[in-house]
Amino acid sequence: MRRRGFIAGLGAAAASAAAWPLAALAQQPALPVVGLISGGALDNNTSNLAAYRAGLGETGYVEGQNLAVEYHWLEGQFDRLPLLVADLVRRRVAVIATPAGVAAALAAKAATATIPIVFGVNDNPVRLGLVASLARPGGNLTGMNFFAQEVVSKRFGLLHELVPKANRVAVLINPGNLVASETALREVQDAARAIGVPIDILKASTMGEIEASFATMAREKVEALFVSGDSYLHSRGAQISTLANSHGIATSFAERALVAAGGLMAYGADIADMWRQVGLYTGQIIKGAKPTDLPVVQSTRFEFVINLQTARALGIDVPATLLATADQVIE
Secondary structure, eight states, X not given: OHHHHHHHHHHHHHHHHHXXXXXXXXXXXXXXXXXEXXXXXXXXXXXXXXXXXXXXXXXXXXXXXXXXXXXXXXXXXXXXXXHHHHHHHXXXXXXXXXXXXXXXXXXXXXXXXXXXXXXXXXXXXXXXXXXXXSSOOOSSEEEEEOOTTTTHHHHHHHHHHHSTTOSOEEEEEOTTSHHHHHHHHHHHXXXXXXXXXOEEEEEOSSHHHHHHHHHHHHHHTOOEEEEOSOHHHHHTHHHHHHHHHHTTOEEEESSHHHHHTTOSEEEEXXXXXXXXXXXXXXXXXXXXXXXXXXXXXXXXXXXXXXEHHHHHHTTOOOOHHHHHHXXXXXX
């Protein structure tokens, strides 16, 4: 009897010890959750994601330790936004982050007036109706404006300097990202009109439509392509560059990474820095800061990048003046 009692006591003690970790785990507070939405794809945003995490780290947050991040990569499927944002609002995430996404920022703003939203947008957020002013956002949104639309004129001008003899220039936009596409189209039409270059507008929101656009360009003998600053089209940068190079078409992008993937040139803001800023503001808000007290940051770092190897393959002689002003020349 004594032996059985001793064994029973050991069993009870073991069960009690096993229960301790579970009990302690149950008492731990849940980690704050960030819902991050991007119009692009994960495999094209690895460096941007590292920058976002670096921004979080500046405020003391490390994903998986004291913060949870849910990533939602739309891959151009912007029709998913209403249900996706509604789900994040229903679950009351701590912050909704929308780097590089006008459509996502607008959808989030329409869905909630209480959950903080940190955006990265390529157009004026006051004009978009996201904030009351840059200095005092005045609501539950703040973030960064990286001026992709405002630099369209200069980017188009640089493309024209690289291929001055191009008689036909195509502009590729994503009709699925309506607000950003309309703004980009308006800006590039103004830039083309000022230079006196005719443009052809092509639309693509899937891989198949991108291929069809190049078939059209080949038939129309297009010599240069201006790709709008859309997150999905940029996520297809490798596909676009490969097709363009095979058809002898010069390309202009808004992000440096796409020149490294084979594009001819890029001019635009430092996108990784924008992701870092979105991460920084995300962490500050989780710590207790209010979006209305965090002014909208504006990009001050712009990059002009030329892929000299692509230029040679296309038979383009890059003017020495452009090589001298480029921030980076990829040999």
